[in-house]
Amino acid sequence: MPNHLLAICFDFGDTLVDEATEIKDETQTTLQAELIPGTGPLLHELKRRGYRLAIVSNGPVGSIPNVLEHYGLYSLFEACAISQGLGIDKPDPRIFHHALSHLGIPPEQVGRTVMVGNDLAADVAGANGVGMISVWLNWAPRRRKTPAGDLEIPRYTVEEPLALLGLLDELEHELANQRREP
Numbered sequence: 001m002p003n004h005l006l007a008i009c010f011d012f013g014d015t016l017v018d019e020a021t022e023i024k025d026e027t028q029t030t031l032q033a034e035l036i037p038g039t040g041p042l043l044h045e046l047k048r049r050g051y052r053l054a055i056v057s058n059g060p061v062g063s064i065p066n067v068l069e070h071y072g073l074y075s076l077f078e079a080c081a082i083s084q085g086l087g088i089d090k091p092d093p094r095i096f097h098h099a100l101s102h103l104g105i106p107p108e109q110v111g112r113t114v115m116v117g118n119d120l121a122a123d124v125a126g127a128n129g130v131g132m133i134s135v136w137l138n139w140a141p142r143r144r145k146t147p148a149g150d151l152e153i154p155r156y157t158v159e160e161p162l163a164l165l166g167l168l169d170e171l172e173h174e175l176a177n178q179r180r181e182p
Contacts, residue, residue: 003050003051004171005112005168006103006105006113007105008053008114008116008168009053009054009115009116010115010116011056011137012059012064014119015139016036016073017035017036017067018034018036018140019033019140020142028059029061029062030066032066033067036139038160039161040073042162042164051168053076054077054078054080056081056115058083060082061084064082078102079099079100079102090119090126091123096130096132097130110131111131113132114134115127115132115133115134115135117137118138118139118140118143120146120147120152121148123136124147125149135158135164136154137157137158
C-alpha cells in the first residue's frame with residue numbers, strides 16, 4: 001500500500017537526542033549525545049516504509065551530523081533545515097518551507113506532511129502555522145507542557161518515539177479513507 005503521507009520532519013534536541021546527555025564545544029555545537037530510546041529503530045522503520053525524512057531544527061548546523069553520523073542515522077534524512085545555517089528560527093514558516101521544498105513537496109501538499117517535535121512554541125506552533133500535521137513528543141521535562149494559545153495545541157501527542165509508528169498507521173488509514181470518499 002503506498003504512503004499517503006509525503007514526509008516526516010523531526011526536531012533534533014529532545015526529539016531525536018536526549019539534550020541532558022549532550023556534550024558541546026565552546027560554540028555550543030553538540031559533539032555527541034545519546035539517542036532517545038527507540039529513535040534508531042523508529043527512523044530505520046520509517047525509511048523501510050518508504051517515508052521521506054527531514055530535520056527542522058533550531059541550533060548549530062554541525063550538531064546534527066556530529067551526533068547522527070555516530071549512530072549511522074544521518075544518511076536517512078534527505079533534507080535538513082537548520083536555523084544557524086538559514087538565519088531563521090522555528091516557528092518561522094520559512095524554515096519549514098525550506099525543508100519541504102528540498103523534499104520536492106509543493107505548498108498545496110503540506111497537509112500531507114508531519115512535524116514531530118518537543119517544543120510547543122517552536123515545533124507545534126510552527127507546524128500548525130504552515131498546515132503540517134503537528135505531533136508533540138511529550139518526552140522531556142525541559143519544555144513547557146501547556147499550550148500558550150491555539151496555535152500551540154498539537155494535533156497529536158506521543159509519549160515516546162516508537163509510538164509514532166502506530167499514529168502514522170492511523171493517519172495513513174484516515175488519508176486512504178478520505179481519498180475514497182466522493
